[in-house]
Amino acid sequence: EAQVTQNPRYLITVTGKKLTVTCSQNMNHEYMSWYRQDPGLGLRQIYYSMNVEVTDKGDVPEGYKVSRKEKRNFPLILESPSPNQTSLYFCASSSTIQDLTDTQYFGPGTRLTVL
């Protein structure tokens, strides 16, 4: 089954404790992206990647890091989480960067709480 998976689905942590949220897709997609969803703000892009070893900042990259060492994986790293990073996070992927009509496929989300 074609899907985007994220782990963990739920995470409660404390300020300053490094964490990683994993994202994996099995569709051989080139493009992957991370979003955060906050009430009243919709989805905002954090980082995106157009292919292996190619990443770039989205609209709200502060406090986050990403890497793309393999095509299927795109982990989101919070080196020193703060309470303002409490949010619902989504990973998404799409097949090509050339086709602008291409649909993004979303993971199920990771709900992060930073105390």
Place this chain on the structure above:
Amino acid sequence: AQSVTQLGSHVSVSEGALVLLRCNYSSSVPPYLFWYVQYPNQGLQLLLKYTSAATLVKGINGFEAEFKKSETSFHLTKPSAHMSDAAEYFCAVKGGGYQKVTFGTGTKLQVIP
């Protein structure tokens, strides 16, 4: 630059009534427009998309949307609401090159029995 405005963060309709969710876009290039639906505790799922092939786009679950360039709108409609339509709906625009997508702030649809 591109942006999307969704009018109404909450919309309530009676079961069987018309659903109308509003979306206006701004884009410096011809846009590609999308509607996504998010059911509680789930990720986003594509409802429909406009890719310039036809101005009236039909999607899943009986939804459709009409692209109106003169009004810079892409409103989502469904003739008869069903209880299962209760969800949050996001309009999104892509037009800045590559795969950059800008989402609206979302509209929560409540369906009243």
